[in-house]
Amino acid sequence: MPERVSDIGEFGLIGRxxxxxxxxxxxxxxxxxxxxxxxxxxxxxPGYELLVTCDCMVEGRHYLPRYxxxxxxxxxxxxxxxxxIGAMGGKPLYALIxxxxxxxILVEDIKEMYRGFLAELNPFGAAIIGxxxxxxxxxxFIDITLIGEVKQGKGVRRSGAKPGDAxxxxxxxxxxxxxxxxLLQAPEDSKLLGHPxxxxxxxxxxRAQLGEVIARTGCATAMIDTSDGFLGDLGHICExxxxxxxxxxxxxxxxxxxxxxxxMLRRDPYDFFLGESDDYELVITCQPQNVDLLRSVISxxxxxxxxxxxxxxxxxxxxxxxxxxxxxxxxxxxSWDHFRSTAEPKV
Amino acid sequence: MPERVSDIGEFGLIGRxxxxxxxxxxxxxxxxxxxxxxxxxxxxxPGYELLVTCDCMVEGRHYLPRYxxxxxxxxxxxxxxxxxIGAMGGKPLYALIxxxxxxxILVEDIKEMYRGFLAELNPFGAAIIGxxxxxxxxxxFIDITLIGEVKQGKGVRRSGAKPGDAxxxxxxxxxxxxxxxxLLQAPEDSKLLGHPxxxxxxxxxxRAQLGEVIARTGCATAMIDTSDGFLGDLGHICExxxxxxxxxxxxxxxxxxxxxxxxMLRRDPYDFFLGESDDYELVITCQPQNVDLLRSVISxxxxxxxxxxxxxxxxxxxxxxxxxxxxxxxxxxxSWDHFRSTAEPKV
Numbered sequence: 001m002p003e004r005v006s007d008i009g010e011f012g013l014i015g016r017x018x019x020x021x022x023x024x025x026x027x028x029x030x031x032x033x034x035x036x037x038x039x040x041x042x043x044x045x046p047g048y049e050l051l052v053t054c055d056c057m058v059e060g061r062h063y064l065p066r067y068x069x070x071x072x073x074x075x076x077x078x079x080x081x082x083x084x085i086g087a088m089g090g091k092p093l094y095a096l097i098x099x100x101x102x103x104x105i106l107v108e109d110i111k112e113m114y115r116g117f118l119a120e121l122n123p124f125g126a127a128i129i130g131x132x133x134x135x136x137x138x139x140x141f142i143d144i145t146l147i148g149e150v151k152q153g154k155g156v157r158r159s160g161a162k163p164g165d166a167x168x169x170x171x172x173x174x175x176x177x178x179x180x181x182x183l184l185q186a187p188e189d190s191k192l193l194g195h196p197x198x199x200x201x202x203x204x205x206x207r208a209q210l211g212e213v214i215a216r217t218g219c220a221t222a223m224i225d226t227s228d229g230f231l232g233d234l235g236h237i238c239e240x241x242x243x244x245x246x247x248x249x250x251x252x253x254x255x256x257x258x259x260x261x262x263x264m265l266r267r268d269p270y271d272f273f274l275g276e277s278d279d280y281e282l283v284i285t286c287q288p289q290n291v292d293l294l295r296s297v298i299s300x301x302x303x304x305x306x307x308x309x310x311x312x313x314x315x316x317x318x319x320x321x322x323x324x325x326x327x328x329x330x331x332x333x334x335s336w337d338h339f340r341s342t343a344e345p346k347v
Numbered sequence: 348m349p350e351r352v353s354d355i356g357e358f359g360l361i362g363r364x365x366x367x368x369x370x371x372x373x374x375x376x377x378x379x380x381x382x383x384x385x386x387x388x389x390x391x392x393p394g395y396e397l398l399v400t401c402d403c404m405v406e407g408r409h410y411l412p413r414y415x416x417x418x419x420x421x422x423x424x425x426x427x428x429x430x431x432i433g434a435m436g437g438k439p440l441y442a443l444i445x446x447x448x449x450x451x452i453l454v455e456d457i458k459e460m461y462r463g464f465l466a467e468l469n470p471f472g473a474a475i476i477g478x479x480x481x482x483x484x485x486x487x488f489i490d491i492t493l494i495g496e497v498k499q500g501k502g503v504r505r506s507g508a509k510p511g512d513a514x515x516x517x518x519x520x521x522x523x524x525x526x527x528x529x530l531l532q533a534p535e536d537s538k539l540l541g542h543p544x545x546x547x548x549x550x551x552x553x554r555a556q557l558g559e560v561i562a563r564t565g566c567a568t569a570m571i572d573t574s575d576g577f578l579g580d581l582g583h584i585c586e587x588x589x590x591x592x593x594x595x596x597x598x599x600x601x602x603x604x605x606x607x608x609x610x611m612l613r614r615d616p617y618d619f620f621l622g623e624s625d626d627y628e629l630v631i632t633c634q635p636q637n638v639d640l641l642r643s644v645i646s647x648x649x650x651x652x653x654x655x656x657x658x659x660x661x662x663x664x665x666x667x668x669x670x671x672x673x674x675x676x677x678x679x680x681x682s683w684d685h686f687r688s689t690a691e692p693k694v
Contacts, residue, residue, distance in 0.1 A: 032396055032502070033435075033502065033504060036505075036587065037435070037504050037505050037506075037587070038400065038431040038432075038434040038435050038505070038571060038572060039398040039399055039400040039431050039432055039434075039435050039437070039495070040398070040399050040400070041396045041397060041398045041399070041435065041497070041502055042396065042397055042399075043396055043397075043499065044391035044395075044397055046393060048391075049379055049388045049389065049390055050388060050389055050390075050391055050397070051386040051387070051388045052386055052387050052388070052389075052441070052443060052476065052477055052492075052494065053385065053386040053387070053443075053477065054443045054445050054477065054478060054479050054490075054492060055479050056445050056447065056479050056481050056490070058447060058481055058482070058483055058484060059484070060484060061481065061482055061483075061484070062481075084385040084386050085385075085386055087385040087386075088380075088384070088385050088386050088388070090386070094399070096399060096400075096401045096492060098401050098403050098445075098490050098492075100403065100405060100488060129399065130399055130400065130401065131401060132401050132402055132403050132490070134403050134405055134408065134409070135405070135408055136405055136408075136484075136486075136488070137405060137406070137407060137408070137483075137484055137485045137486035138484045138485045138486075139483075139484035139485075141447060141483070141488065143401075143403070143445050143479070143490045145399075145401060145443060145445075145492040147399065148386070150388070152390065155379070155380065155388055157380065157384050158383075158384050158385070159384075224385060225385060240383065240384070
């Protein structure tokens, strides 16, 4: 019989997790107390600001266990927190994992989930230093607090965009959301798990290394990740910077995979780019004369595509789409809202 | 109609919470970015270690809404995190609040819960700097990450107890657990909400100020809060320090209220002291010659009772109860285990 959480209990499970972290995790010299006391503790680096973020994934709401392996689930939960640190130009350091579990969950699945966390943390030399285990109600949840650092004064905020700035986007947002829709429309089709967009949905990339490099140039006036959808997050920049934006439709990067999937789903591929979430790309604003510098810095970081999709305007909160024929269409910065949605469930 | 979370949505609720925090919360000079960006950020103080802890309360598991007001719920959730920082000798600085909510919850109840958080944080000059809101499944949850600081090298761990050390306990653990049992045995009796032990259960005290003062003396060899029950937490000290303990039954502080409640509940009051949880008192070990110094320091901090209840021995993990007649009874360091319990639900 495979071992379940209820067989070994909370303290048994803590022991297994600790063993796994000791063997497969990173040991940081600055951590003065890790797991196993009332709190964890660490020594901050002089000259650095600390960044803190937390994000939670709830079973049935942000994921369905039958569509994602425990390891990919762990990777995805950690990636979205890393993405937030990266969007400030920071580097992840320490994670605390708070899990709401059901007793019937397999111990091996929890270990696999931790391996997923480590797969994302280890490349940064980042460590899991604490957390909490509790029994949840009907569904599991994974709540991660991630601490990072950025050189003092070098963090890139949402609030620095200025009229005339260029708007850049990395990668091709919308692919992940289309992957989710493919899954939801044919939930019994197990072949779908191999579809490139479903893979992007299940194991999204973040751009944290890139975010750090971009911040170091000092050229980004604002930066945010697309966790609330491109339009939602551009809306956050506009809101916090007191500006508006114009987008050029023909510059919006729509991948071949997304076009194909949109056709199957009978949806406009641009809706996926603009409106939906689950991609962790970066929206960056900068002065027009710095676009080439940022492009060259980004290209040195690997094969991440980057597109200049619009410019910042002085009209607060107004976002407009410019069509190739010159027509202008006002856009509403809709982003995912957990409580108001009447559409399909967010999984 | 009173306003519900589903009426104003996630971003509406974030706006209300921000307004409340601006009006009623603390503004910290070292916080460089508060709520409203990808991450919060702050400047750590040179010469200090940072402490991090997280603890989660799940509806139906750690609390039942009909027994506790939203404000008290907020206080209780925050107090147990503050207690962990205090048990290291630290001072709380910054909190991140991750909530799993149902759409039908009243906005005013959420605001009241935040007022509860602030009632615990404001006395320390500590601030809420971030968090996350999500829709939960069948029950609400409150997951708090609390960051604190302690002077470098001054944190008191679980691992420093030595054979011969005295064991001190603040307050009267067990009262809160008895309060919970009173509630569970007569759930419809609303008068019970005024019972002193039920009040202790609903709004437990922490000893964080005291913990900081004790740490500063440098005399505590180990310290822990009683969140897993006195015996469970003394067990953690024994485990981490590689020692055992002897307890003197006649020295164990059992309050008149606890004796009375135990009689009503037909339970041994010592079982509440030893075995159950939900009190946030401090277990402290120190060399015998430092007991008087610690007593005097503690008495200067207010009217917190402190009792010397035993001594540390060299027999690893063995905890023994010495009865007044000289008889010895071995004790098992049972502490609350979320997944193995077959007894009544933990609420």
